[in-house]
Amino acid sequence: MNGFTTKAIHSPFAVNDSHGALRMPVYDCVSFELESAEEMEAAFAGRKPAHAYTRITNPTVEDFEQRIKAVTGSFAVVALSSGMAAISTAILSITGAGDNLVASKFLFGDTYSFLKETLSGLGIEVRFADPLHPETFERLIDGRTRAIYLESLSNPLLYVPDLASFSAIAKRHGVALVVDTTMTPPYLFNSREFGVDVELLSATKAISGGATALGGLVIDNGTYDWGNNRLLSACAKKYGPFAFISKIRKQTARYLGGCLAPHNAYLLSLGLETLALRLEKSCPNALVVAEYLNGRAGVKAVNYPGLLNSPFYEVAARQFPRLPGSVVSFEFLDRETCFEFINALRLIRRSTNLHDNKSLCIHPASTILSHLSEAERVEAGVTQSCVRLSVGIEDVEDIINDIDQALEWRA
Amino acid sequence: MKYKVNGEEREANGTAITVSDILTNERVQNQDMVAVQFNSEFLNKALFNSTSVKDGEEVDFVYFMGGGQGRI
Numbered sequence: 001m002n003g004f005t006t007k008a009i010h011s012p013f014a015v016n017d018s019h020g021a022l023r024m025p026v027y028d029c030v031s032f033e034l035e036s037a038e039e040m041e042a043a044f045a046g047r048k049p050a051h052a053y054t055r056i057t058n059p060t061v062e063d064f065e066q067r068i069k070a071v072t073g074s075f076a077v078v079a080l081s082s083g084m085a086a087i088s089t090a091i092l093s094i095t096g097a098g099d100n101l102v103a104s105k106f107l108f109g110d111t112y113s114f115l116k117e118t119l120s121g122l123g124i125e126v127r128f129a130d131p132l133h134p135e136t137f138e139r140l141i142d143g144r145t146r147a148i149y150l151e152s153l154s155n156p157l158l159y160v161p162d163l164a165s166f167s168a169i170a171k172r173h174g175v176a177l178v179v180d181t182t183m184t185p186p187y188l189f190n191s192r193e194f195g196v197d198v199e200l201l202s203a204t205k206a207i208s209g210g211a212t213a214l215g216g217l218v219i220d221n222g223t224y225d226w227g228n229n230r231l232l233s234a235c236a237k238k239y240g241p242f243a244f245i246s247k248i249r250k251q252t253a254r255y256l257g258g259c260l261a262p263h264n265a266y267l268l269s270l271g272l273e274t275l276a277l278r279l280e281k282s283c284p285n286a287l288v289v290a291e292y293l294n295g296r297a298g299v300k301a302v303n304y305p306g307l308l309n310s311p312f313y314e315v316a317a318r319q320f321p322r323l324p325g326s327v328v329s330f331e332f333l334d335r336e337t338c339f340e341f342i343n344a345l346r347l348i349r350r351s352t353n354l355h356d357n358k359s360l361c362i363h364p365a366s367t368i369l370s371h372l373s374e375a376e377r378v379e380a381g382v383t384q385s386c387v388r389l390s391v392g393i394e395d396v397e398d399i400i401n402d403i404d405q406a407l408e409w410r411a
Numbered sequence: 412m413k414y415k416v417n418g419e420e421r422e423a424n425g426t427a428i429t430v431s432d433i434l435t436n437e438r439v440q441n442q443d444m445v446a447v448q449f450n451s452e453f454l455n456k457a458l459f460n461s462t463s464v465k466d467g468e469e470v471d472f473v474y475f476m477g478g479g480q481g482r483i
Binding site for chain 2: 238
């Protein structure tokens with residue numbers, strides 16, 4: 001069983017269902033009964049593999065985690081309630097007051113604010129650097145740096161960091177390489193192959209597919225020695241490579257409480273089974289859209305690393321050998337033109353979210369990045385004239401026709 | 412000889428027993444997701460077959476599911 005989709009569909013669930021159910025049932029319940037006081041004691045001490053309370057673990061959620069583990073070939077997986085729950089839980093598991101992170105300055109708006117505002121309030125410093133120049137990260141690393149934090153593809157400008165360079169820097173300094181891969185989910189990107197120690201992603205996006213459920217994933221590739229992290233060194237002595245996961249399960253996720261709802265785990269498992277099929281449709285669609293927009297009158301620039309004239313074409317081809325996702329962004333002359341274009345769309349929906357089956361369009365500066373100051377948006381490279389398209393799985397002629405009529409309308 | 416598993420005393424014939432045999436005897440499932448400690452130190456899975464537990468020594472194993480104690 002080697003293929004991505006075969007594993008996604010056939011990874012066996014551990015429950016011996018009395019009805020022979022072919023799919024993991026939804027255990028939509030809060031607690032589980034154990035047979036005796038002794039069994040309860042053993043379960044709570046971790047000596048018995050039993051579920052006790054859904055905030056901690058749940059069979060349907062565990063089945064989803066095991067499927068993700070199977071398709072990614074990772075060491076361990078924890079599924080949580082959203083992408084932001086995955087990010088906050090993972091970061092708060094490896095950093096404490098006095099520590100620092102060195103992070104990309106081109107980040108998803110909520111991640112940027114979490115790192116800059118929430119973490120600084122906890123005494124955790126975040127040093128922002130340019131991911132297109134890995135040496136700027138290396139200069140900021142010191143003895144209290146716990147991780148390098150990146151996105152595999154920046155949103156909405158689709159910059160591609162050279163992950164092999166970052167992996168080399170992380171290894172040289174003994175810090176973890178943590179990468180949000182939401183824009184290039186499993187099937188498009190093998191994070192372990194490029195030296196990523198911890199992969200974080202919003203399962204809400206490509207894995208859900210039809211935008212049916214929120215969810216987030218923390219994926220430990222088992223490649224980092226957690227004994228190097230002062231918060232986890234005692235854990236590493238007891239639990240070895242399980243140190244990070246044990247910290248999440250036994251402390252951070254448990255106390256922050258961002259557990260994944262069992263029904264959402266069920267929906268995300270369904271989505272995982274068709275992830276590759278949908279990406280095989282949406283990514284080529286995105287390339288067609290990018291090629292169509294490239295050079296069109298009134299379109300100043302098109303960002304898609306799958307375009308031959310993209311400055312990121314080579315590194316994207318190396319890191320994402322199929323295609324670099326299904327998001328395209330482009331620049332008009334000004335904000336007014338962006339709004340006119342967006343308002344003229346008939347098929348493509350005006351909505352946030354990414355990797356939905358439907359094509360979606362948004363003006364990032366006035367929406368998902370509106371909580372940033374103008375100076376922060378400029379630093380992040382996002383202008384008022386930028387439009388982002390998340391290209392769906394519709395027939396590409398219909399997507400092109402809609403873009404075409406919107407461009408014609410404003411012309 | 413006598414040894415301890417998760418704090419409980421066990422007995423075995425002979426002078427030693429491997430960690431692998433102990434996990435089998437204890438019916439430990441999903442060994443990929445179980446952390447094993449030998450005399451309070453983490454033991455790598457690759458060493459389960461070759462590590463002999465002798466009289467007075469201790470083996471602990473922990474699943475990362477279920478209730479799980481809060482302290483780590």
